Amino acid sequence: MPKRVQSPSSINTYKQCARKYFYQYILKLPTKPSIHLIRGSIVHEILEHFFSLDTAAFDEQEYAFGLRSYVTAQLLKLWKQNQKRLSSLGLTAQELEHYLIDSQDQLHRFVERFCKRIADKMSQGLSFAEAFKHLTPRVEEEIKNTEFSVRGFIDAIHESDDKIVIMDYKTSKKDELTEAYRLQLAIYALLYYEKHHKLPDKVGIDFLKFGEQTLEVDEAMVEYAKREIRFIHEHTESAEINDYERTITPLCKWNGGQCDFYDVCKPHG
Ligand code: SF4
Secondary structure, three states: OOOOOEOHHHHHHHHHOHHHHHHHHHOOOOOOOOHHHHHHHHHHHHHHHHOOOOHHHOOOOOHHHHHHHHHHHHHHHHHHHOHHHHHOOOOOHHHHHHHHHHHHHHHHHHHHHHHHHHHHHHHOOOOHHHHHHHHOOEEEEEEEEOOOOEEEEEEEEEEEOOEEEEEEEEOOOOOOOOHHHHHHHHHHHHHHHHHHOOOOOEEEEEEOOOEEEEEEOOHHHHHHHHHHHHHHHHHOOOOOHHHOOOOOOHHHEEOOEEOOOHHHHOOOO
């Protein structure tokens, strides 16, 4: 049987709860939309297109205002386009407004940090357009590796100033570099290495609300990713439910919701 193609999400789902992995990736039961998923995809879409902006349209002095206005306009446009999905979540108008304002705040903080880098480059003699181009990463790159049967979508690959830095954007409300995030980044480092035969210098999370956290990449990180990928392949060959144990924790049902498969799993009887 061919190996399943894994991803950082599928691997982290298995590590959280093998039964959840079974429902999501083997039975392929549908998952429920959530405000976190919808607003996360809206913000990611804006950041994906942010770096394709026509810089000629921006004033050399007022670019920060222009970039802030751009992300705000894009957010309002995409929020409106997703109105039907957002309204189906059962949240109050106040709750939805809170997420809209929070998303705008996260995007503005991203722009603010980016503008500091632009200003730094301009102080070295670059024009706004040159600085923007210099700081533009490759975005939303899919890397698939057949040897390890794993794939990932990398949000941003910065290859400038002789450094390779891989970044993932998160709209989380905490800036904790959890074990799940560390594994995701280790897998990205491995995928990049396998494709380009070169280790990235750093991998990191851009917690849009708080700022960036990066890790130096070394051989140990890549070996960690390989071990975890092998482990998942070995443990997901079966299609029998009983081979996927339940991990019953408060995450099955928490204040803000419940596991997508709570009703079928019935962890509490
Ligand atoms: S409800 Fe809990 S035990 Fe059941 S699949 Fe979800 S996380 Fe796992």
